[in-house]
Amino acid sequence: MYPLIRNRRLRSSEAIRSLVRETIISPSDFLVPLFVVEGKAIKEEIPSMPNYYRLSLDHLTKEVKELWKMGLRSVLLFVKVPDNLKDNSGSEALNENGLMQLAIKTVKNACPEMLVMTDVALDPYSSYGHDGIVADGQILNDDSVEVLAEMSVSHAKAGADFVAPSDMMDGRILSIREALEDEGYLNTGIMAYSAKYASAFYGPFRDALDSAPVAIKNVPKDKKTYQMDFANRFEAIRETQMDIEEGADIVMVKPGLCYLDIVREIRNEVDVPVAVYQVSGEYAMVKAAAEKGWLDHDAVMIEQLTAIKRAGANIIASYFAKDAVKLLG
Numbered sequence: 001m002y003p004l005i006r007n008r009r010l011r012s013s014e015a016i017r018s019l020v021r022e023t024i025i026s027p028s029d030f031l032v033p034l035f036v037v038e039g040k041a042i043k044e045e046i047p048s049m050p051n052y053y054r055l056s057l058d059h060l061t062k063e064v065k066e067l068w069k070m071g072l073r074s075v076l077l078f079v080k081v082p083d084n085l086k087d088n089s090g091s092e093a094l095n096e097n098g099l100m101q102l103a104i105k106t107v108k109n110a111c112p113e114m115l116v117m118t119d120v121a122l123d124p125y126s127s128y129g130h131d132g133i134v135a136d137g138q139i140l141n142d143d144s145v146e147v148l149a150e151m152s153v154s155h156a157k158a159g160a161d162f163v164a165p166s167d168m169m170d171g172r173i174l175s176i177r178e179a180l181e182d183e184g185y186l187n188t189g190i191m192a193y194s195a196k197y198a199s200a201f202y203g204p205f206r207d208a209l210d211s212a213p214v215a216i217k218n219v220p221k222d223k224k225t226y227q228m229d230f231a232n233r234f235e236a237i238r239e240t241q242m243d244i245e246e247g248a249d250i251v252m253v254k255p256g257l258c259y260l261d262i263v264r265e266i267r268n269e270v271d272v273p274v275a276v277y278q279v280s281g282e283y284a285m286v287k288a289a290a291e292k293g294w295l296d297h298d299a300v301m302i303e304q305l306t307a308i309k310r311a312g313a314n315i316i317a318s319y320f321a322k323d324a325v326k327l328l329g
């Protein structure tokens with residue numbers, strides 16, 4: 001009459017629930033994105049990313065020491081470049097004493113064992129806010145790839161452990177890998193943003209870096225000619241497989257939450273570590289709803305991060321890394 005198999009037995013107390021729990025997030029899952037600005041003693045909150053900051057190099061030193069103490073071991077660096085240093089080809093990106101290069105050295109000085117990954121794309125350096133060079137109404141592929149390869153070598157030279165190309169140009173992983181090998185950076189890894197979608201969830205990030213695409217004649221004010229159409233699934237697998245063939249050590253799916261079907265599929269398909277980027281808009285939504293008292297911030301945060309890991313993420317890039325680690329104790 002009654003069921004002999006009662007699944008609720010395994011849910012009846014926190015002790016049994018924790019004993020049978022399949023997915024547990026820990027500090028070693030996280031990659032912490034950090035925004036760096038020029039100047040001294042600057043720690044400015046990003047308006048659309050409550051409790052997240054742009055840091056000058058002195059604050060960057062403090063921040064990475066704090067992260068290390070908390071058990072966070074990897075950072076992903078982004079820089080906010082002043083307008084007067086921006087141009088169409090991102091030439092400032094190659095400056096040996098540029099902000100990114102100094103930021104890499106600053107982190108390594110503060111915390112030599114911290115794993116340093118760097119964003120490789122032209123957008124923060126581009127007067128047009130595009131990830132590549134703009135000409136004739138297009139974002140040029142091959143010319144952009146040349147700059148991205150040089151940029152990667154420059155980051156490796158400054159001490160980056162991994163470069164993370166986020167641009168979605170075709171063939172850039174192979175060119176970057178070859179350039180790193182040619183220059184002797186055999187141990188510098190590549191984390192490829194492989195399935196990166198043209199997403200409206202990047203809005204707050206573009207506020208943080210002042211890097212949104214600007215209106216130019218004959219050029220779309222979006223990134224849909226290089227980032228993926230969010231309607232597509234097979235294309236994500238193809239992009240990811242190609243990046244692995246070209247030499248990517250780690251592949252990434254981005255954004256996170258709306259793309260967990262893609263994460264699972266890619267995790268089942270490939271045999272390299274898979275990273276997921278829970279992006280700025282995902283962070284902003286939780287913060288905003290929590291501020292209004294409409295959602296329980298901590299509960300929603302842990303649920304989302306656990307779901308990302310359950311979907312197959314081996315690495316989670318997240319603005320919640322510190323909040324989550326604090327909560328986990």
Ligand SMILES: NCc1[nH]cc(CCC(=O)O)c1CC(=O)O
Nearest residue numbers: 121123166201202205279280281
């Ligand atoms: N190529 C730059 C880059 N690297 C990471 C993000 C977004 C990250 C986020 O929203 O948190 C972007 C923005 C974009 O592609 O426009």
Ligand SMILES: [Mg+2]
Nearest residue numbers: 168169170239
């Ligand atoms: Mg590709």
